[in-house]
Amino acid sequence: MKSPTISAPRSSGRRRWPDMGRALLKVLDRGAPLFASLLLLLIWELACRLFQVPAYLLPTPSAIVQGALAVALESWLGHIWATLRVSLQGYALAVAIGIPLAVALANSRLLSRTLYPQLVIIQSTPIVAVAPIIVVVLGAGDAPRVAITFLITFFPIVVSTVTGLLATPPAMLELSRSLGASRLREVKNIQLPFAVPYIFSALRISVTLAIIGAVVAEFVAAEDGLGFFIAFSTSFFKVPQAFAALGVLVTLSLALFQLVSLTQRLLFPWSLPDAEK
Amino acid sequence: MTTRIEPDGSRPAIRFDRVGQVFSGSDGGSVTALEDVSFTLRRHEFVAVIGPSGCGKSTLLRIIAGLVKPTGGQAEIYGLPVTGPREEVGIVFQQPTLLPWLNVRDNVTFPMKHKHGRVTPAEKQRAGELLAMVGLEDFATRRPNELSGGMQQRVGIARALLHDPDILLMDEPFSALDALTRDEMSFELLRIWTERPKTVLFITHSIPEALLLADRILVMSARPGRVREIIDVGLARPRSMETLSEPRFHEIANHIRAQVFRPAALA
Ligand SMILES: Nc1ncnc2c1ncn2[C@@H]1O[C@H](COP(=O)(O)OP(=O)(O)OP(=O)(O)O)[C@@H](O)[C@H]1O
Numbered sequence: 189m190k191s192p193t194i195s196a197p198r199s200s201g202r203r204r205w206p207d208m209g210r211a212l213l214k215v216l217d218r219g220a221p222l223f224a225s226l227l228l229l230l231i232w233e234l235a236c237r238l239f240q241v242p243a244y245l246l247p248t249p250s251a252i253v254q255g256a257l258a259v260a261l262e263s264w265l266g267h268i269w270a271t272l273r274v275s276l277q278g279y280a281l282a283v284a285i286g287i288p289l290a291v292a293l294a295n296s297r298l299l300s301r302t303l304y305p306q307l308v309i310i311q312s313t314p315i316v317a318v319a320p321i322i323v324v325v326l327g328a329g330d331a332p333r334v335a336i337t338f339l340i341t342f343f344p345i346v347v348s349t350v351t352g353l354l355a356t357p358p359a360m361l362e363l364s365r366s367l368g369a370s371r372l373r374e375v376k377n378i379q380l381p382f383a384v385p386y387i388f389s390a391l392r393i394s395v396t397l398a399i400i401g402a403v404v405a406e407f408v409a410a411e412d413g414l415g416f417f418i419a420f421s422t423s424f425f426k427v428p429q430a431f432a433a434l435g436v437l438v439t440l441s442l443a444l445f446q447l448v449s450l451t452q453r454l455l456f457p458w459s460l461p462d463a464e465k
Numbered sequence: 466m467t468t469r470i471e472p473d474g475s476r477p478a479i480r481f482d483r484v485g486q487v488f489s490g491s492d493g494g495s496v497t498a499l500e501d502v503s504f505t506l507r508r509h510e511f512v513a514v515i516g517p518s519g520c521g522k523s524t525l526l527r528i529i530a531g532l533v534k535p536t537g538g539q540a541e542i543y544g545l546p547v548t549g550p551r552e553e554v555g556i557v558f559q560q561p562t563l564l565p566w567l568n569v570r571d572n573v574t575f576p577m578k579h580k581h582g583r584v585t586p587a588e589k590q591r592a593g594e595l596l597a598m599v600g601l602e603d604f605a606t607r608r609p610n611e612l613s614g615g616m617q618q619r620v621g622i623a624r625a626l627l628h629d630p631d632i633l634l635m636d637e638p639f640s641a642l643d644a645l646t647r648d649e650m651s652f653e654l655l656r657i658w659t660e661r662p663k664t665v666l667f668i669t670h671s672i673p674e675a676l677l678l679a680d681r682i683l684v685m686s687a688r689p690g691r692v693r694e695i696i697d698v699g700l701a702r703p704r705s706m707e708t709l710s711e712p713r714f715h716e717i718a719n720h721i722r723a724q725v726f727r728p729a730a731l732a
């Protein structure tokens with residue numbers, strides 16, 4: 189049997205190790221996504237080399253980096269700007285039209301009965317198939333690309349915002365009515381704030397859809413943009429450089445996604461689920 | 466919103482005239498919540514409503530608040546039929562109904578912001594006083610989710626009192642409070658009511674609470690909700706802890722208990 193006087197110094201001598209172990213675990217936990225990605229890249233590199241996969245099928249990560257460096261920086265920036273410009277314009281348009289439209293749909297039975305089916309039809313149409321027609325109609329320049337991006341991003345924003353607006357607790361609407369406030373104030377002070385979590389979940393999804401929309405548009409008709417660059421590079425069998433552009437697209441998408449999350453965190457901290465506060 | 470009507474002492478403050486309410490249920494059936502309820506509240510009278518759960522107490526309150534139009538009969542305030550929510554009415558809802566993105570003080574002043582688009586410094590100050598009154602002055606800048614259920618309910622009470630309404634409708638305002646806070650709040654409400662007389666319709670499940678507060682008690686029967694009995698409390702005012710030990714207090718309490726638990730068929 190151990191007596192307390194013997195076990196006490198022992199445990200204090202040991203304490204340093206669990207502390208360091210815990211610190212290490214913490215670092216591992218924090219960096220888990222990064223470490224996993226690095227490990228995956230390493231496996232990719234080794235597998236390609238080991239099985240001698242030809243670069244035009246699947247280039248190694250190092251070849252992709254080389255391919256990326258072979259392209260001039262201005263050229264990269266030009267393509268990134270073109271894609272970003274179209275994505276953000278289409279996205280902004282979708283937000284600017286989608287949210288007010290959702291407010292109208294949520295507050296008018298007639299409007300939702302007449303407009304909602306049309307929206308579902310638009311959403312059910314494969315935008316990729318319609319894209320060439322839009323290009324023909326709207327001609328060259330940013331307009332057709334912004335329109336395509338808009339069509340892809342718009343629907344989730346409307347649906348999610350309507351859901352959020354309709355999820356306002358009835359007791360809250362009763363409070364509002366008991367005060368005899370105008371319908372406009374009811375929307376602004378009660379319905380919209382209650383819909384904020386729903387709106388932001390739509391904004392997060394839509395911002396990544398906006399990048400997809402811009403790329404789809406660039407595949408169809410464009411002379412710049414990352415989508416165009418990928419199509420162009422592959423047609424000349426410059427596969428590593430196409431993969432590099434893909435990497436840039438993914439990074440762009442992730443950055444925008446995080447930006448939307450950050451905006452919510454800064455402007456509407458109360459709207460975050462308790463686990464994320 | 467109808468304009469504020471000057472209260473007229475000769476007319477009853479609130480009148481239910483053969484009020485009935487039938488709800489159509491989502492399953493196609495219908496629920497008779499209220500049937501032939503007739504009752505008047507004199508100006509500045511304190512009336513408690515007691516009855517089994519689901520007997521239509523909240524519905525009665527919604528009708529006089531102008532939130533629900535009765536399917537039968539009519540409700541009147543100062544002799545005029547209720548057609549919608551009115552300025553002189555303050556409501557404490559059964560749920561706290563606080564806005565999660567506003568702090569406690571802004572929740573108390575929310576009615577002003579919502580109605581008029583702005584809050585005056587005087588109203589802000591009054592909000593602070595009301596919060597002190599309900600014992601929440603230290604929580605003015607907290608968010609509702611940092612408050613207990615009972616504390617949230619007290620914020621709701623402060624909010625209803627902000628514009629010093631002439632008619633106060635309270636739906637089980639103290640049900641989320643512990644027994645001690647409940648007594649404290651009851652006396653606080655009596656103090657406010659004595660200082661600034663109001664017509665109060667107070668829904669409760671607690672017989673002692675009803676006896677402590679009210680001039681008269683409206684006892685309702687189970688579905689469909691009807692007036693079973695109207696009891697004149699007749700206990701002397703001002704009431705205090707001593708009131709609770711008066712023989713008449715226990716006499717009426719036992720009587721109401723028997724009334725509420727008596728099956729409707731025997732009524
Ligand atoms: N909006 C509604 N639609 C359909 N039925 C309703 C509605 N509101 C209330 N009812 C029904 O009317 C009856 C009375 O409801 P009410 O909320 O007035 O009861 P209550 O006496 O306040 O009960 P509690 O003491 O539990 O709060 C219930 O049977 C309820 O199912």
Ligand SMILES: [Mg+2]
Nearest residue numbers: 522523559636
């Ligand atoms: Mg109720």
